[in-house]
Amino acid sequence: MRELSYQVHERCGCAMRVTHGLPCACQIHDSLVAGTGLYIRQIHPFWRTLVIGSGDGGTVPGNDLTEDAAHFRYLMEEVFDSDPAVLRNVSRIIEEELHPDHSNLREPAVNHRVRGRPRNNDTRRDRSYFEHVNRQHTERGARQTGDVNDISQSRYRHMLPGPMLPYITGWKDVIGDGNCGFRCVVEFFFGDQGRWYDARETIANEVLGYRALYERIYGLGRLEINVQRIRWDGGAVDSRHWMVAIQDLFPIATWFNAAVIILGVGQTPTCYYPCLTILPLRARRGVTAPEREFVIATVGASHFICIELAPDSPLPPVAGWWTEHHDPSVDGWDRRYEARRNMWDALIR
Incomplete structure (x- = not known):
């Protein structure tokens, strides 16, 4: 063969x-x-x-x-x-593994003892009063200034890029059960974080449908491994099935025809990783530009939240993998963001 x-x-x-x-x-x-x-x-x-014969001089397992x-x-x-963002991300993972005492960031625990909340047997967490208010505002199509999702009230504020805080108009937390990245996807596109398994299946199908394209992102021979990681519908999960940024954001951007912006900071607030803009790798016939902008943030090294940015906000660099591997059908899509990219460069100097 x-x-x-x-x-x-x-x-x-x-x-x-x-x-x-x-x-x-x-x-x-x-x-x-x-x-x-x-x-x-x-x-x-x-x-x-395996030993053949008397057993003398049997094979010794290798080291x-x-x-x-x-x-x-x-x-x-x-x-x-690889992409510079991948280098920074891997460096952070290795540092945290070797020196766990250097970081005190931990995923916040969910408070299950909230007074005044009705009890039921639903496996999904009941929305708090603030989340009910926010959903009502969203359904009415109007967002009031200074509402409960103001970033100044977020416990994750110090984990976001400081220069971008004035441009963040709102944020949305999701349940931290290991599916949080996929919950952010369906919360934004479908308005229901409970459908996280739909996001996983959609992303896996997109990857399998264009193997040659996504092998450039996930690596030769690693496609099936990542599809198995993405496909999961068994509830809360450990790191073996977490969303992987930056790679998983490419099929999300492509399937939903969206510009995906990821924000985050390193061990110090001046380390802007993995702040990147991910554009669709290919376009359907007749489509000439991304239709929406989906903003997601990494906080506490293991949790994702949804972010809302003001219109025409600064945008971080376009991922190098997009520049190298995108389909000709999306040639030039990065040029429409040049002005906002320049704003970012000026912002973080």
Whole structure:
């Protein structure tokens, strides 16, 4: 199957891996393309410990630690070649893993003991009085100045880029159950964060529908892994199924034909990551521009909230992955944001 190139994924069937616990043709192909080689952990223990004959001089399992180190070095090389926002994001993750005492940011706990609230058996959290007021304002199509969603009243205020605070006209928190990123998506586009599983399925279908396009975003051979991460409908979840910024924002921007703006800050308020603007990677026939602007923010390193920006607000840089990998159908879409991009550059100097 060596001559099949990428088509090996369609012809392989993965029988060798499923029935014998040995790397199949498509796994070998991906390792050759990526230049990473194969790992002992990809071989079933039966073959690693098989002894033929008297048992003298039996095989000794290889050292996974050495292979892990080589794999980590390869990943670091890949990170250095990635979008600058990815480099900053990975650096932050590694720093938090090695030095957890350096950051006191934690996801806020949900207060389940609120006086004056009716009890029921609904698994979804009841809206607070403030959220009822906000929903009523939204349904009427009018937002009053200084309402309960004023950013000055947000507990996340210090986790947002300081220069952007004057342009933030409102914010919306969602339930922090591991699905918060996807809850933000359906809260904005459908007005119901309870439909987070619809967002997951929609995004997964978009990725699978344009494999060649999204392999440039998620990485060669990593599409199925990410689709499995995105597809989840079992309720609260750990980090294995969280939204991944920046990658997951590309199918969101593309499917909903929206400019997606993500805001956040690093360990210090002057570290603006992963502040980026993500545009659709492709356009449907007759579509010439994004129809909406969806703003999402990372807070506390593990939680997402919805943000509302004033019209014509400054916009962070357009993601480098969009510049490199977008379809010709969206050529020039970034130019319509040049003035707002210049505002951002002047703002953060």
